[in-house]
Amino acid sequence: MFRALPCLAILLLLSGCSDQWGWYVVDPTTKNGLVNLNFLLTGLYYTVLLSVTAISISVVVGLLVALPGLSSNRPMRVFSRTYVEIVRAVPILVLILWVYYGLPQLSGLTITVFWAGVIALALSDSAFEAEIFRAGIQSIAKGQYEAAHSISLSYSDTMRFVILPQAIRRILPALGNQLVYMLKMSSLVSVIGMQELTRKANELVVSEYRPLEIYTILVIEYLVLILIVSAGVRWLERRMNADERN
Amino acid sequence: MGEPTEAIIRFEGVDKYFGNFQVLKKVSMQVALGERVVICGPSGSGKSTLIRCINGLEQHEGGTLSVEGVKLGEGRASLDRARSSVGMVFQQFNLFPHLTVIENLMLGPVRARKLPGEEARDLAQRYLARVRIPEQADKYPRQLSGGQQQRVAIARSLCMEPRIMLFDEPTSALDPEMINEVLDVMAELAESGMTMICVTHEMGFARRVADKMVFMDHGEIVEEADPETFFNTPKSQRCQDFLQKILQH
Ligand SMILES: Nc1ncnc2c1ncn2[C@@H]1O[C@H](COP(=O)(O)OP(=O)(O)OP(=O)(O)O)[C@@H](O)[C@H]1O
Ligand SMILES: [Mg+2]
Numbered sequence: 356m357f358r359a360l361p362c363l364a365i366l367l368l369l370s371g372c373s374d375q376w377g378w379y380v381v382d383p384t385t386k387n388g389l390v391n392l393n394f395l396l397t398g399l400y401y402t403v404l405l406s407v408t409a410i411s412i413s414v415v416v417g418l419l420v421a422l423p424g425l426s427s428n429r430p431m432r433v434f435s436r437t438y439v440e441i442v443r444a445v446p447i448l449v450l451i452l453w454v455y456y457g458l459p460q461l462s463g464l465t466i467t468v469f470w471a472g473v474i475a476l477a478l479s480d481s482a483f484e485a486e487i488f489r490a491g492i493q494s495i496a497k498g499q500y501e502a503a504h505s506i507s508l509s510y511s512d513t514m515r516f517v518i519l520p521q522a523i524r525r526i527l528p529a530l531g532n533q534l535v536y537m538l539k540m541s542s543l544v545s546v547i548g549m550q551e552l553t554r555k556a557n558e559l560v561v562s563e564y565r566p567l568e569i570y571t572i573l574v575i576e577y578l579v580l581i582l583i584v585s586a587g588v589r590w591l592e593r594r595m596n597a598d599e600r601n
Numbered sequence: 602m603g604e605p606t607e608a609i610i611r612f613e614g615v616d617k618y619f620g621n622f623q624v625l626k627k628v629s630m631q632v633a634l635g636e637r638v639v640i641c642g643p644s645g646s647g648k649s650t651l652i653r654c655i656n657g658l659e660q661h662e663g664g665t666l667s668v669e670g671v672k673l674g675e676g677r678a679s680l681d682r683a684r685s686s687v688g689m690v691f692q693q694f695n696l697f698p699h700l701t702v703i704e705n706l707m708l709g710p711v712r713a714r715k716l717p718g719e720e721a722r723d724l725a726q727r728y729l730a731r732v733r734i735p736e737q738a739d740k741y742p743r744q745l746s747g748g749q750q751q752r753v754a755i756a757r758s759l760c761m762e763p764r765i766m767l768f769d770e771p772t773s774a775l776d777p778e779m780i781n782e783v784l785d786v787m788a789e790l791a792e793s794g795m796t797m798i799c800v801t802h803e804m805g806f807a808r809r810v811a812d813k814m815v816f817m818d819h820g821e822i823v824e825e826a827d828p829e830t831f832f833n834t835p836k837s838q839r840c841q842d843f844l845q846k847i848l849q850h
Contacts (some may be wrong), residue, residue: 501658502695502754506709506761507685516708520699 380565381572391559395572398555399580405469405544405551406537409476413537414530416477417484422514424489435485442482448543451475455547472544480537487533491526492518524595531588535581542577552576609634609669609765609796610655616663617650617820624650626820627664632765632813637791638798639807639828642817643843648800651817652767655798656687669764685713688758692770694750696742702729702753703738706760714761721760728756732786748779752786759790766790768799802847808832816840 381395382388424435445453455471458464466474495518503513523530545554556573560566610632617625624647632638640648653659654666657673657680666673668683697705706725710716716724729735732752734745742750751771758766768787772780784806791797791810801807807814807828814831816824816839824831824840835841 496695498691498693498695499697501689501691502697502757504658504684505656505687505689506757507681507713508709509713512712516712517697521697524699 377565377568380559380563380568391563392572394559395552395555395569395576398550398552399576401469401549401551402538402541402580405472405476405549406534406541409473409541410480410534410537412473412477413480413484413533416481418488420481420485421488421492424485425492439482439485442478445479447475447479447540448546450479451543451547454478468544468547468549471547472541472549476537476540476544479540480533483533483536484530487526487529488522491522491529494525495521527592527595528588531585531592534588535584538581538584539577607633609636610798611667612651612654612664613666614664615654615661615666617647617654617659617661624820625654625661628820628822629664630815630822630825632796632798635794635796636812637796637810638813638815639811640798640800640815640817641802641804641807641843641847642823646817647820648817649769652689652769652798652800655765655767656684656689658689685761686763687765687767688761688763689767690751690754690758690769690771692773694742694747694754694774696750696754696757698742701739701741702734702745705742705753706757709757709761724760725756728759729753731759731789732756733782746779747775748782751775751779751783755783755786755790765796765798768797768801770800770802772801772803804832804844804848816843818843 379385379388381392383392420435420438423431424439426432451472454475455466455468458471458474459466499517499521500513503517508517541549541551542553545551545557548554552573556569560569563569608631610630612628612630615625615628616623628647628651640651642648650659654661654673655668660674669686671679671682673679673683697708700708703722703725706728707718707721710721710724711718714721726735726738729738732755734749734752734756737745737749737753742753745753755771771787772783775783780803784803787797787799788806788810797810799806799811811828814824814826814828815822816831816835816837818839823837824835826835831840832844835844
């Protein structure tokens with residue numbers, strides 16, 4: 356919680372120089388300010404929904420890409436490697452534009468802004484998730500596989516009950532970082548009209564013309580959101596470690 | 602002892618390579634039902650590799666290896682049958698650190714043998730009692746001493762109700778004061794009639810329980826005899842040297 360203090364300090368600092376700053380645009384004591392503030396905050400819903408949906412998908416896809424990468428079968432490893440290399444090479448913004456404007460033409464399906472954003476973010480993130488899973492799974496000692504083999508566990512049971520629970524514990528900090536990264540990258544989906552935090556701020560800037568105050572609020576919104584998520588991840592980590600030691 | 606008809610494990614001219622390096626050289630050996638075999642030999646002689654072939658942790662290359670009459674290396678089915686009747690205990694215990702003791706024991710019975718949860722729990726409790734740590738069921742492996750961990754590992758194997766047990770230097774990673782508690786459990790298991798193959802340098806234990814001693818060197822079985830003959834009148838020079846070195850300790 357001490358991390359929240361600097362944010363407060365910044366706020367106070369900013370309110371101190373109200374001569375040059377037009378804080379009235381977001382002053383909750385005035386009617387207009389309250390409406391504006393509400394308008395900005397409603398973007399939170401899509402930022403969080405978009406990021407959480409995208410990361411849920413990318414974790415699954417990442418795992419499905421990582422597993423063949425660890426197999427002894429060469430074509431499977433090549434598939435995994437190629438996927439990661441290609442996806443990692445494309446900038447997220449380009450991917451967003453391609454999925455939203457290109458994919459519908461290619462597939463003949465119409466796609467909503469939300470799902471275009473989810474697909475693009477998930478696709479882009481899945482390559483990183485795959486690398487994280489690969490490293491996590493490789494860090495598990497060979498003896499764990501041998502013990503699982505000796506009690507006749509199938510490959511999927513070995514993964515599900517022995518390897519992944521241990522691997523996920525180890526990669527939890529990295530997965531948390533990816534979620535933070537995803538929350539930040541979701542701001543790019545504003546370019547195709549997604550009504551998330553950044554888009555809301557852009558729209559309000561156009562109507563109120565107070566970019567300094569509105570973008571400052573935007574910075575604070577991301578800051579608070581990400582500090583909360585980071586704290587959540589750390590709490591989860593501690594709890595899992597405590598579980599193990601108790 | 603060891604009549605071909607009762608052989609439960611049979612190696613016939615088994616070869617195994619790691620790259621260009623031949624780890625097993627035309628190994629032939631039979632283990633009879635209920636027989637207790639102790640394998641010893643210098644480091645790197647292929648002892649671990651030999652027993653790991655029996656449950657398919659390593660695949661042999663030349664010759665034939667059969668477990669309970671089923672030849673290994675002929676597809677998945679034979680491998681699955683072999684590993685379901687063979688239990689293994691490792692030098693480093695290899696317990697699952699994220700699961701409690703009882704969960705370690707129940708995983709195989711529930712997932713592989715498809716036993717209902719309650720039945721698996723009873724089974725696990727029974728084997729925990731048998732290795733004399735019934736009170737540790739809800740602890741995590743790291744909360745136990747090395748000797749207790751190895752006994753949990755033995756119980757975990759027994760919960761699969763194997764007909765053959767393999768031990769790969771089960772006491773080498775233990776502090777001296779914990780070795781005996783593990784050896785006692787193994788000796789008891791031997792008395793119950795379990796077919797056992799133990800790689801160990803605990804010669805006191807070998808004298809106590811072994812029906813047959815095997816000495817390996819450079820991927821070959823150099824000597825194979827009953828303990829009496831093996832310890833008193835070893836034939837080969839290599840075996841004599843080895844025994845002399847090891848019995849000094
Ligand atoms: N996976 C592997 N790849 C390459 N070489 C290996 C592998 N496993 C074992 N070896 C080599 O094969 C030889 C036999 O190994 P093995 O583990 O069977 O010996 P061991 O008799 O059990 O020795 P120790 O007493 O040290 O356990 C050793 O020289 C070892 O270096
Ligand atoms: Mg060995």
